[in-house]
Amino acid sequence: MEYKSFLPPKRVLMGPGPSNIHPRVLEAQSRLTIGHLDPKFVELMDEIKALLQYAFQTDNEVTFPVSAPGSTGMETCLVNLIEPGEQVAVCVNGVFGGRMKSIIERCGGIPIVIEDEWGTAVTTSKVEQTLAQNPEVKILAFVHAETSTGARSDAKIISEIGKKYNCLIVADTVTSLGGSELKVDEWNLDAVYSGTQKCLSCPPGLSPVTFSKAAIDKIKNRKTPVQSWFMDVNLVLGYWGGGAKRSYHHTAPINSLYGLHEALILIKEEGIENSWNRHRLNGDLFCKAAETIGLNPYVKEEERLSQLIAISIPEGVDDAEVRSKLLSDYSLEIGAGLGSLAGKVWRIGLMGYSSNKSNIEFCISALRNVMSR
């Protein structure tokens, strides 16, 4: 068999991620590789940290990108904070809350599940009730923007309730960072993780995380070692922890970090609030346009994300056929439903560089054409 260089088709990426990548980010990824201990690279690391602090709206000293995809950020936050036998309250209203629960169990934690229907936000009164009934719980985990359903939960209120019961707050912001209002410090979030392939317009592969001082205190005072060597924040900090002297932990993914740096500069240039607003306005526009062709959002307006919109698939429309035709005839990717929403919704991403008016027009007219055939 002969192998040829892979020349990817040009896609319009309007699924749940990756979103389209800004050309400046793609170009940055192809710059010359240098060493992970090169003084010039250490300067870049400092800038990435400062830019991530800006994107997360935090002064947390411990803010860095985990060298692996978003789910590893989730595992990094949980595996460092949880010691075997600890009860952890976890809100499950979609795939990613469920994934948190699985990881909590693998860490030896005892998940106390706060369940909500898929496609709805976390019910804050249930959080209050659960924490009141389970005084041993000292960690509360939830998903800010459920990528599997398009529901946005009220991170500020959930965190307030958690703090009332002396919990450390773990928040999944994979799909919200850059796309929804997110204020890590003001909202008192303690361990927050995200991904690069959503509203940051960056290829997948890295997971920005940030830890509060309280979270780091808990990690530093663990009675048992962190079960993962790769994710052990105590070790990673020798490299990412700041200062002129960086000690080798693992070899950082140099070129991916070039891309992240460029993507974060783009966010800084736009302004984080402007980025939130752009996502909100384009999400509203998309929903209005969708209604004109008979498509309705699955999530009710006040709990709906703007950057990832679940659309109910109309009766009699073939889910897989529509998605497949969009891809083959329009080179347009939209997302399928996951889990209990499989076959019931499409997930339309308007994230990062993909969140623009021409994509909205294109997607709506392609959907109309494909469905009317």
Place this chain on the structure above:
Amino acid sequence: MEYKSFLPPKRVLMGPGPSNIHPRVLEAQSRLTIGHLDPKFVELMDEIKALLQYAFQTDNEVTFPVSAPGSTGMETCLVNLIEPGEQVAVCVNGVFGGRMKSIIERCGGIPIVIEDEWGTAVTTSKVEQTLAQNPEVKILAFVHAETSTGARSDAKIISEIGKKYNCLIVADTVTSLGGSELKVDEWNLDAVYSGTQKCLSCPPGLSPVTFSKAAIDKIKNRKTPVQSWFMDVNLVLGYWGGGAKRSYHHTAPINSLYGLHEALILIKEEGIENSWNRHRLNGDLFCKAAETIGLNPYVKEEERLSQLIAISIPEGVDDAEVRSKLLSDYSLEIGAGLGSLAGKVWRIGLMGYSSNKSNIEFCISALRNVMSR
């Protein structure tokens, strides 16, 4: 503070990795991102698998790149194979054997350490003796090419001994894949991991792994869940396991995989044996040239790697000053010694695209000039 795009300096990378990246690989990384479930991407995944099988010289069905750096490949192999309470024999003759030991402990395993001096190969008679004395041991782990010292161990013989005692064999080939003779199937290695940033001429960030049928059988029949969600091969196989239907596990690092695909095509074009030979010949040339300026390899010839050569730092020469001048005056990176070899050796990498005659001449003359000042 204002942030600018990062324009990395042009370095000659002759440290322990990353090595210089082939321009075709850098270019591939900047191609347009597509979705991780796109049919075109699934075709690419199949090609990456076939090309990795070629590089590893294996027919193992379970062969894929872990979406994180080499150390995560190490943790992936160990965390899947080891159940709590199991004894695991581990050869320690440098940093990476020691890292394996730490991960074995974090998995709840009981390491039985076979220790050798840093800068020497694993003593095979000690392996035999240890396995004979510890009949409960069913996993044997060792490092083929110790990146921290430049010593090459005899993977074929070590595996033969392990098999005599019914062990599964775990091999670290981070620095050997593509650079030293490595025959996964012929040598009966069961769980093998590597990295992209050494002899594959690819940026860091991915860890190719391959598992034998016996290893997969053990993983599928575990009594306890794999403690890591991200690294659980049972889950990852839903995505990488082949067939037309791929189910989402995590979002694959698309553009890094474009780079790996291109790098593996380069290996295929050169021929894996030719790649091994090139590394061997250039390693020999480097050692001969080094002797002419009074520099001697730290590892004896029959145990010496060709792609990563530890050079004894001559008496009275300032380690850090030489490395710093090489970087500032020649834009040349070489590696420092690690652990017990810190300050005693330099580590010179001649890996992948960096393994060529002009680099040898350049490095030798730069070293001569800097040391004679």
